[in-house]
Amino acid sequence: MEKRVIFKGVWLPLLLVAPQAAITAVFFFYPAGQAIWQSLFIPDPFGLSMRFVGLGNFEYLFGNSYYRASFVTTAIFSTLVTAVSMGVALYLAVLADRLIKGSGTYRTLLIWPYAVAPAVAGVLWMFMFNTRIGVVSWYLGQLGYDWNHVLNEAEAMGLVVVASSWGRISYNFLFFLAGLQAIPKSVIEAAAIDGARFWTRFRTIVWPLLSPTTFFLLVVNVVYAFFETFGVIHTITAGGPQQATTILVYKVYADGFVGQDLGSSAAQSVILLAVVGLLTVIQFKYIERRVHY
Amino acid sequence: MSGMVETRGIGHWLTHAGLILGVAFVFFPIWLAFVASTVTQADIVRPPMPLWPGPHLVDNYREALVAGVNVPVARMMWNSLLMALGIALGKIVISLLSAFAIVYFRFPFRRMFFWLIFITLMLPVEVRIVPTYEVIAGFGMLNSYSGLILPLVASATATFLFRQFFMTVPDELAEAARVDGAGPMRFFWDILVPMSRTNMAALFVILFIYGWNQYLWPLLITTDPGMNTIVMGLKQMFPSGDDLANWPVIMATSILAMLPPVVVVVAMQKLFIRGLVDSEK
Numbered sequence: 135m136e137k138r139v140i141f142k143g144v145w146l147p148l149l150l151v152a153p154q155a156a157i158t159a160v161f162f163f164y165p166a167g168q169a170i171w172q173s174l175f176i177p178d179p180f181g182l183s184m185r186f187v188g189l190g191n192f193e194y195l196f197g198n199s200y201y202r203a204s205f206v207t208t209a210i211f212s213t214l215v216t217a218v219s220m221g222v223a224l225y226l227a228v229l230a231d232r233l234i235k236g237s238g239t240y241r242t243l244l245i246w247p248y249a250v251a252p253a254v255a256g257v258l259w260m261f262m263f264n265t266r267i268g269v270v271s272w273y274l275g276q277l278g279y280d281w282n283h284v285l286n287e288a289e290a291m292g293l294v295v296v297a298s299s300w301g302r303i304s305y306n307f308l309f310f311l312a313g314l315q316a317i318p319k320s321v322i323e324a325a326a327i328d329g330a331r332f333w334t335r336f337r338t339i340v341w342p343l344l345s346p347t348t349f350f351l352l353v354v355n356v357v358y359a360f361f362e363t364f365g366v367i368h369t370i371t372a373g374g375p376q377q378a379t380t381i382l383v384y385k386v387y388a389d390g391f392v393g394q395d396l397g398s399s400a401a402q403s404v405i406l407l408a409v410v411g412l413l414t415v416i417q418f419k420y421i422e423r424r425v426h427y
Numbered sequence: 428m429s430g431m432v433e434t435r436g437i438g439h440w441l442t443h444a445g446l447i448l449g450v451a452f453v454f455f456p457i458w459l460a461f462v463a464s465t466v467t468q469a470d471i472v473r474p475p476m477p478l479w480p481g482p483h484l485v486d487n488y489r490e491a492l493v494a495g496v497n498v499p500v501a502r503m504m505w506n507s508l509l510m511a512l513g514i515a516l517g518k519i520v521i522s523l524l525s526a527f528a529i530v531y532f533r534f535p536f537r538r539m540f541f542w543l544i545f546i547t548l549m550l551p552v553e554v555r556i557v558p559t560y561e562v563i564a565g566f567g568m569l570n571s572y573s574g575l576i577l578p579l580v581a582s583a584t585a586t587f588l589f590r591q592f593f594m595t596v597p598d599e600l601a602e603a604a605r606v607d608g609a610g611p612m613r614f615f616w617d618i619l620v621p622m623s624r625t626n627m628a629a630l631f632v633i634l635f636i637y638g639w640n641q642y643l644w645p646l647l648i649t650t651d652p653g654m655n656t657i658v659m660g661l662k663q664m665f666p667s668g669d670d671l672a673n674w675p676v677i678m679a680t681s682i683l684a685m686l687p688p689v690v691v692v693v694a695m696q697k698l699f700i701r702g703l704v705d706s707e708k
Contacts, residue, residue: 138598140531141611147532151540154525154586161578162547165558172558226449229442236443242696243450249688250457251640251658257681258456261463267674269459272474303453308700361554365642369662383554390557391647399557406554 172400191401200377208381211295212359219299220351223306231314241311248304253365259297260370287378290371294379297370298363306351313347353417382406463678471674491679496664500680503657507639510656513576514638515631522585527615530593544583560647570651579644584706585630592626629702632695636688657684
């Protein structure tokens with residue numbers, strides 16, 4: 135689609151795109167290019183020169199058990215975060231959609247945790263489950279359960295998953311509720327007249343009609359779990375115990391800034407770039423599909 | 428006709444009960460943080476801590492804002508405010524300009540510019556942290572507001588939003604402006620910008636929250652506590668090693684860290700939802 139009516143001139147439009155072009159070039163294309171370039175080298179121990187190793191950094195990474203473990207950790211973590219945050223949100227949205235009055239009030243009460251930063255959410259959950267003073271861990275102790283996410287890998291994973299999903303429920307709830315409210319009531323009533331119970335109606339009518347929303351949220355939540363949960367991990371577990379919660383983005387940070395292993399960190403960035411590219415393609419395939427509706 | 432499948436009696440109350448449970452789950456962590464920010468350290472370190480607010484709200488918040496742990500929290504909030512405003516306004520301004528150029532002009536490399544911006548759509552700063560850090564360090568922008576803001580202004584979402592919107596503006600308006608002898612910038616200021624006001628406001632809400640809640644980037648480039656933002660500075664308030672954290676002050680800070688974006692979301696709920704839906708298109 136193009137405008138038929140346009141203005142004349144060449145320098146003015148170039149001047150208008152210049153700020154965005156300059157910022158994108160300096161802070162996006164140059165660093166991304168640097169990442170690809172650096173991923174082909176290993177700096178010597180004194181940082182004076184770089185030795186070309188070709189795909190050596192990548193070979194090393196995929197041969198490294200910690201890195202492969204980090205892939206698995208990321209897969210488990212993002213699957214759980216996506217499932218928990220979408221599951222709870224869908225449940226609440228279905229309930230809110232059943233109400234004739236008052237769904238707006240619940241929406242107001244449920245959406246604002248969206249505004250709480252992942253790092254702040256991390257601090258809140260870490261406070262509740264703190265092994266020494268946490269309220270929840272204390273009551274669990276009274277029930278005879280010894281909570282210790284500092285030592286127990288499964289508990290650490292559980293805690294970062296819940297803390298990451300918590301604020302995300304708002305976002306998913308909003309989109310699910312909008313999706314549910316867009317389904318024509320007459321379709322559902324027709325099924326009800328035919329004697330279909332709630333669960334049958336949900337399974338055969340609501341769920342299929344909701345699938346564009348669900349698919350969209352699936353992609354967006356995976357992206358969130360991959361990249362935006364750094365704050366949660368960093369505040370609660372710092373990747374531990376024994377790297378049990380070291381997701382890929384955390385490892386780029388840990389190797390690049392804490393471990394100062396620039397070649398490896400750059401190679402990891404390039405791999406993440408590929409992952410993002412893949413997710414983008416999936417998302418655009420979806421958008422194309424939606425345009426044809 | 429909505430009466431057909433509405434729930435009555437027990438089902439109706441179960442629906443409310445389910446929702447109230449969900450609201451409680453969402454509120455509980457924040458309630459606990461609020462309670463912790465109104466009691467003393469002694470109340471917290473002897474578990475279980477109280478579940479009802481105590482009388483020390485003013486003391487704790489005053490201590491946080493004025494003294495803090497490494498740096499006064501008021502200072503960190505000021506840094507966060509500048510960063511959030513800089514990112515939100517910066518993105519809106521450069522995006523409006525480039526979208527205007529791309530939609531209303533034909534110039535060399537137009538398609539190239541379009542695709543170069545397009546590629547940046549989804550790449551988060553988390554993926555290119557080390558090289559971006561080196562660029563900022565090379566410019567001497569560590570511990571500066573421009574270092575906090577500029578790398579996060581490079582994103583295409585807003586440009587696309589404005590492009591989509593400009594495409595829906597009737598051609599007759601530009602035609603009329605041209606017939607009246609108005610130049611392109613006159614048309615931009617007097618017609619396009621006023622028409623885009625709602626879009627700008629909706630986008631502003633989303634971008635302000637995005638900027639305020641940044642964590643990794645400020646963590647990397649602000650080594651001077653005086654330049655910390657509140658969201659990243661919160662974690663820095665925990666002592667390393669076995670020292671006991673100053674919980675009432677830290678929890679007061681966490682409440683202060685979420686207050687501005689939460690107020691923005693609740694006060695501008697309509698714009699917020701619109702911005703959320705728009706920016707995901």
